[in-house]
Amino acid sequence: MPSDKQQFNIYLPGELVRRVKHASVDAEVSLSVFVERALEAYLRQKGDEQQ
Secondary structure, three states, rough: OOOOOOOOOOOOOOOHHHHHHHHHHOOOOOOOHHHHHHHHHHHHHHHHHHO
């Protein structure tokens, strides 16, 4: 089954990267899953505001 996920590079401040890595460990999920969930939650919230 092919994955629909894609890799892309972004540049973030080092301190933010450190905080996100720690948060993903605390949440017991991979960094990718943590960031995916955070972005989905943000976009859902923004969608609600635009309606």
